[in-house]
Amino acid sequence: MDGAGACILLASAVAMLASCHKVCFIGSEYDPQAGIPLRWFLPYKVPCECTAVRLGGTHIPASSYRQGAPHYLKELFLTETAECSSPEALGMEDGTIPDDHITASSVWESTNYPGCCPPQKGRLNSDSIWAPSSNPDSWIEMDLATSTVVSGVITQSLALGKFNGYVTMYKVAFKKQSTSQCEHVRDGNGNVKLFKGNTDARCTPVTNMFNESVVASVVRIEPTEWHVWVRLQLELLGCRRN
Structure with missing residues (x-):
């Protein structure tokens, strides 16, 4: 396989992985209905579209993360691995x-x-x-x-x-x-x-x-x-x- 063919194959593999792996960054914004309290949100209406959830920031408007309608949450959660080498x-x-x-x-x-x-x-x-x-x-x-x-x-x-x-x-x-x-x-x-x-x-x-x-x-x-x-x-x- 020549260099150009290898690059095309690599680009295709990266594109395929990107299409099936969605890391969602959770953010927070002021709740306009509740006033000062913050509400957390994910960028997708269906949270199952997220294969991982990481902290994006606080006091960030939902539009900054929006790929679709945001999914609002009452509490913060992140998908971190449960590692504990010395309980x-x-x-x-x-x-x-x-x-x-x-x-x-x-x-x-x-x-x-x-x-x-x-x-x-x-x-x-x-x-x-x-x-x-x-x-x-x-x-x-x-x-x-x-x-x-x-x-x-x-x-x-x-x-x-x-x-x-x-x-x-x-x-x-x-x-x-x-x-x-x-x-x-x-x-x-x-x-x-x-x-x-x-x-x-x-x-x-x-x-x-x-x-x-x-x-x-x-x-x-x-x-x-x-x-x-x-x-x-x-x-x-x-x-x-x-």
């Missing part, structure tokens, strides 16, 4: 995740142990434990406040008098943004992953790492099997983004 504790045990960012499906109330078991006690190595009032469909949820790479979970239980129990199997759900739909962490075959939990109530930690890290701002642990009662302490593992 660390994300703040359940040390309190980096504040109490008001931890919620649960319900809380067990005990006359023998008043105030013992709110979700805020579901921190790893806490002096108590989270316990729901109803085991089926129970969950505990952590709002990480910002987009965070989550790579795994540590769980354990705690003997509480005669009220011993522990989670033996659970699922992990997450939201990319607080307003997003819940998704579940999946296994290598694309099925919802069931993680093996604890086998005793003696504060023995069990660590489970995901097949692939996920980017999330909200994480929810959903017990599916348990011994006697759902009783849980936990820590999330991953990487905070600066």
Whole structure:
């Protein structure tokens, strides 16, 4: 193949890649209907046309990015890869995740142990434990406040008098943004992953790492099997983004 032919072939390949790969730059502008608050937008009416989303700038009029009718968003999101080479504790045990960012499906109330078991006690190595009032469909949820790479979970239980129990199997759900739909962490075959939990109530930690890290701002642990009662302490593992 001569030089001219190679250049034509290369140009055709570049044109083909450009036609199927659309990096969308997300921008923000003042919302004329709401006044001062900013609104985020993508340049395409159908966001699925974007194969990647990167930050374009703030206080930019939508017309600067418009290839078609813009798609407006309530929150900023970017398509960054979920890379975390050295996962660390994300703040359940040390309190980096504040109490008001931890919620649960319900809380067990005990006359023998008043105030013992709110979700805020579901921190790893806490002096108590989270316990729901109803085991089926129970969950505990952590709002990480910002987009965070989550790579795994540590769980354990705690003997509480005669009220011993522990989670033996659970699922992990997450939201990319607080307003997003819940998704579940999946296994290598694309099925919802069931993680093996604890086998005793003696504060023995069990660590489970995901097949692939996920980017999330909200994480929810959903017990599916348990011994006697759902009783849980936990820590999330991953990487905070600066």
